[in-house]
Amino acid sequence: MRKSGAPGGQDKTFSFWLAVAAGIHVVVLFGLVGLQSLNRVQSFKPRVVSVSLLSLPGTGGSSEKxxxxxxxxxxxxxxxxxxxxxxxxxxxxxxxxxxxxxxxxxxxxxxxxxxxxxxxxxxxxxxxxxxxxxxxxxxxxxxxxxxxxxxxxxxxxxxASGTGGEAAGTGTKGAGSGTGGLADPYKAAVAGIIQENWEFSGSLLRNTSGMEVFVRIRVQANGTIAQIVFDQRSPSEYLNNSVKKALEKSSPLPPFPPEYGSPQEWIGFVFTPSGIEQ
Amino acid sequence: MSDSQIGIIDLLFQAGPVVLFVLVVLLLFSVGSWAIILYKFGAVRSSMNESKAFLDCFFESGSADRIFSESEKFRNGSLSKVFRAAYIENRAVAASPGAVDDRLRIARAVKREANLEAKRLSSLVPFLATVGNTAPFIGLFGTVWGIMSAFQNIGLVQSASLAVVAPGISEALVATAAGLAAAIPAVMGYNYFSQQIGIIERDLEEFAPEFVAVCLHNQS
Structure with missing residues (x-):
């Protein structure tokens, strides 16, 4: 039998229970965050690679893979x-x-x-x-x-009115001559074309830090992009896909200028949310 | 880590101001609901237990004076409070007899105390009903607003791939989840307390005439 005035729950004021409820919410919130981070560590899955079973050597739909x-x-x-x-x-x-x-x-x-x-x-x-x-x-x-x-x-x-352009690249590693650089007008022009075809909005990215995509493209003398190689992908698949689409859309590029002797060239770009860098 | 693996904290940081406001409101609702549930649970349980113990004591003891002295032990019990009110009124009637009927005066005092007790027990409980009814709609409002913003962004990008659509909708759905998380315990608590307070009120109505009779019998 409880006596009156005993230090039971009845004597505790509402503000005490308010503080308890707030504490419970904080604990639950931290518990959820902890549980989620734990799940992230445990349920690590390797990146899914989609493979095109039919492929042509040439401009590459999924050549990034x-x-x-x-x-x-x-x-x-x-x-x-x-x-x-x-x-x-x-x-x-x-x-x-x-x-x-x-x-x-x-x-x-x-x-x-x-x-x-x-x-x-x-x-x-x-x-x-x-x-x-x-x-x-x-x-x-x-x-x-x-x-x-x-x-x-x-x-x-x-x-065929623009259809059928999708194909996987061969995956061979080309060895381009790598001439030119920032001052190369051809490469600057190529960067400009790709930039025009690049549909990307940085506002959709949660975190722009570390969002860099290093891409090399193998361009043939006639301007066709023969291969796209992703040297480094960004954590955002949206950015990666937008880069891939921009490159596919930009092919064929303008043909090489006469001073380019080699039949093909490797050109590297760095795609960041702020733009394209060579 | 890909974009699809978004934590709760990331979602909160990325949410727009309206969604964030909705989430804050729902958090306050939830904290308030839980505080009321914990507070009322202790109060109602204590009231019921002490009323039960007081009734045992009431039926065991013959005289009103003795019951009154025993009732000091059950200060949180609703029935003991009402009896104490009846006893005190009875004493006042005995000290200064007036024109009004003694039984009527004691009955009025009992009724007054019973109403006061019912009011005390049911205070804050309507807030649970309010949270239970409105929190899902507030959450839904946040979700609708978030999805509107997400579609605006999709329109800017001119792309409807899953990678673009999913994060915005995921962010928006957090508001609905928060609304339901606030509403479900509130509704459950409201139903429980309504039932328990109803039982106590019925007990008060049932035993009020008994208390009056015992007090009058003691006076005579």
Whole structure:
């Protein structure tokens, strides 16, 4: 039996319980934050890599993945090894029929009634390409073939009113000459074009610190972007995707100026929320 | 860490001013509700337990004087308070008899004390009902406002990819979650206290005539 005036809950004032309730809320809030950070540590998942099973060497839809070392090795795509065999000059024609097969598959994702046109254009262009390769038969036949295919693809895409431009890159590591720099007018022009095509709003990023994307692109003499390599990704997939889309949209770039001797160039950019740096 | 892995603190820091205001209001509501729940839980439980103990004592003791002295032990019990009021009024009637009927005066005193006790017990409880009813709507308001802002940002970017849409909506939904978190305990507390206070009020109505009778019997 409780006596009156006992130090029970009844004697405690409302302000005491208010303080207790506030304390409970603080504890629950910190508990939630702690639990969430604990879950973050425990449920670490490796980054998901989407792999395009059908690919053409050339301008690359998801070439950013191929540009990475790991996906290039881990891709289960059956066509990939065939594309990588190209360094042998003799079996060079091998990937051609495959490429010819692949191209009609791409528009399947974007239904367009222009498939036959593309096939014809591809077939005729491949014939021309064969001739060119046989004539030259040089050690750089691989690059020539790639550039021709990418030109062919770009042409077919243009004739098909811009469809079919999506393809994964080969993942090969090119060795560009790396001439030029900030003062290079061509590279400055390229940066300007990419900047124009870059649709990005920094206001959507929660935290702009560390938001840098280091990208290298392999540009062929005709201006086609043959490969996109992400040297460093930002934590924001939104920024990464916007960079990839900007580069895809910018291809083909203007052709090289005459003073560029090499058939291809590697150009590096740093994309930050404030703009593009070379 | 990708954008999809956003912590609660990140969400709070990234929320707009309106959403933040809504969250602060809901936090205050929640703190107030819990304080009332804890305070009232102690008060109602103590009142019920002491009333029960007082009734045992009331039926065991024969004289009103003895019951009154025993009731000193149950200062938090509602029934003991009402009895004390009746006893004190009875004493006053005995000291200065007036024109008004003694029974009526004591009955009025008992009624007054019972009303006072009911008022004391049910104070602050309506706040729980208010929180229970309004908190989900306040949270919903914050969510709607947050989604409006998110769609405005999506319009600026001209892209509707999941990476763009999801964070804004996720931020906005925090307000609804906070509203529900504030409302659910408040509604549960309100229902519980309404039922308990109803029981006490019925006890008061039931035993008030008994108290009057015991006091009058003691006077005679």
């Amino acid at each position: 191929a540009g990475k070392k790991v996906p290039a090795a881990a891709k289960p795509a059956p066509r990939k090894p065939a594309a990588k065999k190209v360094p042998e000059p003799a079996p060079a024609p091998v990937p051609k029929p495959k490429a010819a097969k692949k191209v009609p598959v791409e528009p399947a994702s974007k239904p367009k009634p222009v498939k036959p046109k593309k096939e014809d254009a591809l077939a005729s262009a491949l014939d021309r390409l064969k001739k060119g390769v046989e004539q030259k038969k040089s050690p750089s036949a691989d690059d020539n073939l790639k550039s021709a295919l990418s030109r062919l693809k770009a042409g077919a895409a243009t004739s």
